[in-house]
Every structure is written in structure tokens, then in C-alpha cells.
Amino acid sequence: MHxxxxxxxxxxSYPIVIGRGLLxxxxxxxxxxxxxxxxxxxxxIVGPLYLDKLLxxxxxxxxxxxxxxxxxxxxxxxxxxxxxxRLVETRANRDTTVVALGGGVVGDIAGFAAACYMRGVDxxxxxxxxxxxxxxxxxxxxxxxxxxxxxxxxxxxxxxxVLIDTDTLATLPDRELRAGxxxxxxxxxxxxxxxxxWLEDNMTRxxxxxxxxxxxxxxRSCELKAEVVAEDEREAGRRAILNFGHTFGHAIERCQGFGxxxxxxxxxxxxxxxxxxxxxxxxxxxxxxxxxxxxxxxVTPPDIAxxxxxxxxxxxxxxxxxxxxxxxxxxxxxxxxxxxxxxxRLDELVRAA
Amino acid sequence: MHxxxxxxxxxxSYPIVIGRGLLxxxxxxxxxxxxxxxxxxxxxIVGPLYLDKLLxxxxxxxxxxxxxxxxxxxxxxxxxxxxxxRLVETRANRDTTVVALGGGVVGDIAGFAAACYMRGVDxxxxxxxxxxxxxxxxxxxxxxxxxxxxxxxxxxxxxxxVLIDTDTLATLPDRELRAGxxxxxxxxxxxxxxxxxWLEDNMTRxxxxxxxxxxxxxxRSCELKAEVVAEDEREAGRRAILNFGHTFGHAIERCQGFGxxxxxxxxxxxxxxxxxxxxxxxxxxxxxxxxxxxxxxxVTPPDIAxxxxxxxxxxxxxxxxxxxxxxxxxxxxxxxxxxxxxxxRLDELVRAA
Numbered sequence: 001m002h003x004x005x006x007x008x009x010x011x012x013s014y015p016i017v018i019g020r021g022l023l024x025x026x027x028x029x030x031x032x033x034x035x036x037x038x039x040x041x042x043x044x045i046v047g048p049l050y051l052d053k054l055l056x057x058x059x060x061x062x063x064x065x066x067x068x069x070x071x072x073x074x075x076x077x078x079x080x081x082x083x084x085x086r087l088v089e090t091r092a093n094r095d096t097t098v099v100a101l102g103g104g105v106v107g108d109i110a111g112f113a114a115a116c117y118m119r120g121v122d123x124x125x126x127x128x129x130x131x132x133x134x135x136x137x138x139x140x141x142x143x144x145x146x147x148x149x150x151x152x153x154x155x156x157x158x159x160x161x162v163l164i165d166t167d168t169l170a171t172l173p174d175r176e177l178r179a180g181x182x183x184x185x186x187x188x189x190x191x192x193x194x195x196x197x198w199l200e201d202n203m204t205r206x207x208x209x210x211x212x213x214x215x216x217x218x219x220r221s222c223e224l225k226a227e228v229v230a231e232d233e234r235e236a237g238r239r240a241i242l243n244f245g246h247t248f249g250h251a252i253e254r255c256q257g258f259g260x261x262x263x264x265x266x267x268x269x270x271x272x273x274x275x276x277x278x279x280x281x282x283x284x285x286x287x288x289x290x291x292x293x294x295x296x297x298x299v300t301p302p303d304i305a306x307x308x309x310x311x312x313x314x315x316x317x318x319x320x321x322x323x324x325x326x327x328x329x330x331x332x333x334x335x336x337x338x339x340x341x342x343x344x345r346l347d348e349l350v351r352a353a
Numbered sequence: 354m355h356x357x358x359x360x361x362x363x364x365x366s367y368p369i370v371i372g373r374g375l376l377x378x379x380x381x382x383x384x385x386x387x388x389x390x391x392x393x394x395x396x397x398i399v400g401p402l403y404l405d406k407l408l409x410x411x412x413x414x415x416x417x418x419x420x421x422x423x424x425x426x427x428x429x430x431x432x433x434x435x436x437x438x439r440l441v442e443t444r445a446n447r448d449t450t451v452v453a454l455g456g457g458v459v460g461d462i463a464g465f466a467a468a469c470y471m472r473g474v475d476x477x478x479x480x481x482x483x484x485x486x487x488x489x490x491x492x493x494x495x496x497x498x499x500x501x502x503x504x505x506x507x508x509x510x511x512x513x514x515v516l517i518d519t520d521t522l523a524t525l526p527d528r529e530l531r532a533g534x535x536x537x538x539x540x541x542x543x544x545x546x547x548x549x550x551w552l553e554d555n556m557t558r559x560x561x562x563x564x565x566x567x568x569x570x571x572x573r574s575c576e577l578k579a580e581v582v583a584e585d586e587r588e589a590g591r592r593a594i595l596n597f598g599h600t601f602g603h604a605i606e607r608c609q610g611f612g613x614x615x616x617x618x619x620x621x622x623x624x625x626x627x628x629x630x631x632x633x634x635x636x637x638x639x640x641x642x643x644x645x646x647x648x649x650x651x652v653t654p655p656d657i658a659x660x661x662x663x664x665x666x667x668x669x670x671x672x673x674x675x676x677x678x679x680x681x682x683x684x685x686x687x688x689x690x691x692x693x694x695x696x697x698r699l700d701e702l703v704r705a706a
Binding site: 088141149151 | 430434437438441442444468469470471472473494496499501502504505506507508509587667
């Protein structure tokens, strides 16, 4: 039994299939590949847990696999090149499919390799972390980090299909589950007040890993992101609302060095800062803060000097014409991208932090 | 005075502007850029000749420049990364334009960097070799070589505009001019018999660098390529006819080590082999051979062992489902992509070579 959400992008449309036990035979992934050959890209943590299941699922195919070292620090052009080397070595052709089995880092690197190998081969995602399931599976953003900034190098490359087996969340560390919930909360905050209500009512179930609650939260998150992306695939405008909390969040990650704070944790604190900058009625900011805290996520940033904040944000990709733009809330469930905000309040926020 | 050819690719359509004296002020390139910032990518040979002119043309913009080392051997991911590093260093944003000033290698690497930086920034081509003018300016193929094969890593990324100043051909070495003519002949051979007639009548003028003859040959080549690409941007089918002579040609380049034979020279000999494999009436193959010879290009491949041919072609990108496909002629001006050919004849061809 599974739910399917269709991401509508013209001839690049694709389904996201969500359910339990899909990897182990509940869903025939092989039946959805174009060619006979595939390269599974995973990492040294996820591979030992789920690669065998995936290999059985793809039993009728020629499958090669490669395990990347774990961690954001390896999300580099050099790691991406190791995948390309493997594709060349195995004489992969244009009908070869690259399958990413793992979290967001694995998906981003593998997707970028698929985008670049022979100028683009098919790509399939099997995300195994909550963050990757609700964030990386929709939108086609792939890429690697530059030492000066996150995701500065990459491509838009839509997957052919995304397979989300919620059973893989059983092995996810608590801290990473909570980090994924930050992005789930984000979707509610920017465009669906009713989903925020639902999250307030169901946070306990989510933290207890109730399968139905997780499947609903993942599905709704993917739907909301898919709607935004369908309107603006290349992020010319509205898609930028998905960066709510991310301008502050990326600055936190950068100042702490990638890896000390998880992405979702940085986004969590960043969302509260963005809500404060929005000048919402204080009850609304409090409500968002309570929900973030209920998910076990930080509501205040780490100690960063004001000058470091500004420098880190000045290098942020969300800058347009050198003037900082933020995603701000008009209220819970409504957002806009704007360069029109109270600069004094921004100054106070980064000084207080 | 200039000619404009529009490449029709929906919202990725762009003009190719062809004429004399365009770089030095005959055409306002700056007026066609979206933002204020650009990075000119050139190389150590072309930069000293034409960079100053381009900088004057772009006088109202913030222009940075980078000169790559010259040669196909530097068409690597590492060189591409040096461009990305420069973009990051200069805090290039999404409105920055990457301008390629040089031959095909510069265009391919710079275009790939533009495709990957922040998942895609604007790209402008100012091709200065005949080969780049008739080949790389249409089609959006960008990329770098892998040590195991040419152009194995790359992206489709259409330029915003292509500026072809035929005056830049004045400094092109004779051997490179002739190599460019190989691709010009190719367009006639695969889809325009009348253009082959014209080339037979005008080869002497072209070799003497008659400006009008060159402008006509470049314009017609771009038109023919644009028609093919417009039908099949991602090379799912018909676009592959542009690879006429290239399966053999790439094998020649590979077996000789990149750089010993120029790409156009390898394609020239490859076209004759492909014509022979086509089983044309012998008069037609002779006619093509005479035209190639008149352009001062090789009509026979270098000495390569049969086993090396097959190995080199087995790794060729034109392989589909592991079975070799070739672009063959039905006659001068008509071509098809097919896996249906006389295998004995292929065997004879590579043994004779």
C-alpha cells in the first residue's frame, strides 16, 4: 500500500511513491527504469542497512554500486568525480540510471553526477532520511559545496521517480529525525496554516515515529513543495519562499563550520529569526517558536558576532543585486520574498544572537 | 553590417550575430547582457589578441577576466573548477554573465562552468576559430573531457547570444582554418546538397579567407545546425546526424592521444570512412573525398590496429545498447542514424586503416 504524489513539470513530471515496506518488495522499482544498467550511489552508513534490499528489488537489472564517505564535508566536486569515474569505468551509457540511496548529501552529489555524465542520464532517488524525503525529493536541485559556500556548484536535474520507504526512518538517529521536522514545519509556516494546526496536534506522534503520521507529514510536505516548484522550476521568483529561515540558517552553518549544526537545526533557529524580522503579531512568532521547540529543535542561534553574520549572509546565494532579500511571513501560512524590511530590526537580531 | 540567425528553442532561443568588425564596436554586446557583472573566459593565445577589444565593447560593465592554458589537454574538470573558483572569489551572483572568448575548448569549459555555477548563470559566446563558430555556437553542448573519453562530463546550456566577428579568423593558423572547414563540409554532406555544390565552387575563396565567402559558409552552417538542433535539442534522435564522421573521428583522436590530430582533421578522415561504410555509388564517395582534399584535409586515417579501432569505438558515446550506431549517407545531402550496416565492410575499413 502506498501513496503517490505527482510532481507536475511538463515532460519532466515524475511520481513520488510513499509507503511502508516498499524497498523490500512492496514496490517494483526496476519496472520504472528505462534501461538495464544502473549505478546505486549510497554511503558507508546507509549502504550496510539498505543496499541489499535495494539490490533484491532491482534483481533483474545490471547493478553496480558505490559507497561514498559519510558527511557534508565530502559533498565536493572531488566526490562527484569519483562517481563519474565509476560510471566511465563500468562503461555506463546514456540508458544507465543513477540511483541515490541515502540522505540529502548522497542525493545531491549523485544527482549532480547524473546531470553531468554524458550531459544527463536518468536519476532515481531513494531518500532514507526525513530531511531528504521532504526536501531533496522535490525540486530537482542537485549539486556540491564550494569551500566558500554551500551548493554553489550544481544543476537542475529532475529524478525519474522518487521512492520513499518510511521504514528506513526506523534507523534514523533522533537528532536527524528532528532536523527533518524543521523543513516539515517550514512548509506549513510558508503556505499552509492548516498543516501547522495538524503539526501542533501530531508532533508527539511524529517524534514517536508513528508510521501513519510520518507518511502523512511527508506526503503533505512533498505536495506543498511540488506546488511551489511547479510554478517556478528554476527559482526565478516564488520558489524562493522555500528558503524561509535559510538565509539565517546558512549563515549559522557557515559560521559554525559545516557539520556542527545540522542543516535542519540551523533552519529551525533561522525560521524564528525570520519570523522576528517579519514583524508578526507576537502571538504568531510565539506559536512558531513553541512548535519548533516541541520538535526538540533550537529556537535561538549560536553565539555569532554581528560582523560575522553579515559577512556570512553577504555571500549567501539568496542575495540579488547585492541587496539582501529575505523570505518573511505575513502570518502563519503566508509568505513573501522581499528586500523591504526593518534594517534596524535585522541589526538588533544579529547583535542579540 | 551583420547577419543574424535565430536559433529557435522556445524560451531558450537566441541569436547568432555574424559580421566583420563587430568586436571592435560594430555591435554593442553589452546591450544584450542581463546584469552588470561579467567574467570573460579566454585563453593565453586568444586573450592577448582580442581581450582588449572585448573589454572596450563591454565598457559599461564590471568585467573580470580569466585566461585558461591553451589546448584540449586542459579541457578538464580541474580547469572548469578554476573558473568556478574565480566566480566565487569575485562574488559573482545569479545575474553574472560568463562570456567565452576563444575556440571550442574555451567555449565548452566556460559554458559548463556557467551551467554549474549557482545551477546556471547566463552564458555568451564569442567564438574566434572557424570550428567554434560553425560548431560550438549552436546546440548548447558544453563540457569537459574525462581521461577515458571526450566530452563525457557536461551539460546542455544554451547561450544568451553568440557574436561571431569574422575578423578574428585573420589570426587563425591555416591548419585550424582547414579543420573548421571539415565541419562546414559535414553540414552539406548530411543535409544540404546545394551547399556542397557551393563549397565545391568556393573552396579556393574560403582558403584565401575571402570575408564574404567565410561569412556565407559560417551563416549557412549555423542555419543548418540550428534546424537540426531545433528538432531535437537533447539528442534523443535526429540530432545524432551531426555526428557524421565523428564515431571514426573520435576513435582516431583517442588512439592518437588527444592533440596529435586536430578534431576537424579526424572528422575529415572519419567522414570518408563513414561514406565508404554507407555503400554510396562510388562517384559520390569520390566527390566527397575530392572536396575534403581540396580543403587540405586528410582523406585517410592514421595507422591504427583493428582491435584498437573497435575498442576506441566501443567506448564512444554514440553507442546505444552496446550496439554501434553510425551516421550514414543515403547520398550527398541526405543522412540517417542506423545500426543497420555491412559489418564485413566495417571490418575491412578498420583493417585497411
